[in-house]
Structure formats: C-alpha cells, structure tokens
Amino acid sequence: MDFEAFLRRCREENTVSDFExxxxxxxxEKGGSKGETLSVEEYSAMRDRAFDGRSEEAARRLYEISGAIQWQEGEWEGAMK
Incomplete structure (x- = not known):
C-alpha cells in the first residue's frame, strides 16, 4: 500500500474499524517496522491526529512504524473479529 492510499484510508475510516x-x-503484535516502538498513549494520540485528518506527519509515522508499505488492499478486512 502506498502512503497516499494509507492517508486516504485514515481520513475515511473511523477509529473503530477493521483498518485501525x-x-x-x-x-x-507483529512488531511493525523493527527498531521503532510506540507506547499505547503515543499511538492513541498519533492515531487520533491521523484519523481526524489533522496531521499528515502523524499518518506518515504510523505508516512507517506499522510496515503498511507491505500491506495488500483488503488485508485488514475482519481484523476486529
């Protein structure tokens, strides 16, 4: 998944979704991009800024840390189950 698609998803999805x-x-759980970690509090604040469309920088950091560059479209479907 490229960053533009990720950013679009962040802006379209809400924070209670398969994507999030x-x-x-x-x-x-998977460890994302090895070498960088986030606390739950840091993640929550960054996620809120990215999903509210207030910070492209927050979205880019989540994209990099999660390893989303490797994601395939729809891979997240059913993740809340």
Whole structure:
C-alpha cells in the first residue's frame, strides 16, 4: 500500500474499524517496522491526529512504524473479529 492510499484510508475510516484494528495489531503484535516502538498513549494520540485528518506527519509515522508499505488492499478486512 502506498502512503497516499494509507492517508486516504485514515481520513475515511473511523477509529473503530477493521483498518485501525489491523494498524494497531501490526504495530503492537507483529512488531511493525523493527527498531521503532510506540507506547499505547503515543499511538492513541498519533492515531487520533491521523484519523481526524489533522496531521499528515502523524499518518506518515504510523505508516512507517506499522510496515503498511507491505500491506495488500483488503488485508485488514475482519481484523476486529
């Protein structure tokens, strides 16, 4: 997934969605991009800024940390189950 598609998803989805659940899973469970970690509080604040469309920088950081460049369209479907 390229960054523009990720950013568009952040702006279209709400914070209770398969997409957001998969994002947090990739960061906290899969380890995301090795070498960088976030606390739950940092993640929540960054996620809120990215999903509210207030910060492209926050979205870019989540994109990089989660390893979303490797994601395929629809990979997150059903992540909340």
């Amino acid at each position: 659940s998969y994002l947090s899973y990739c960061i906290f």
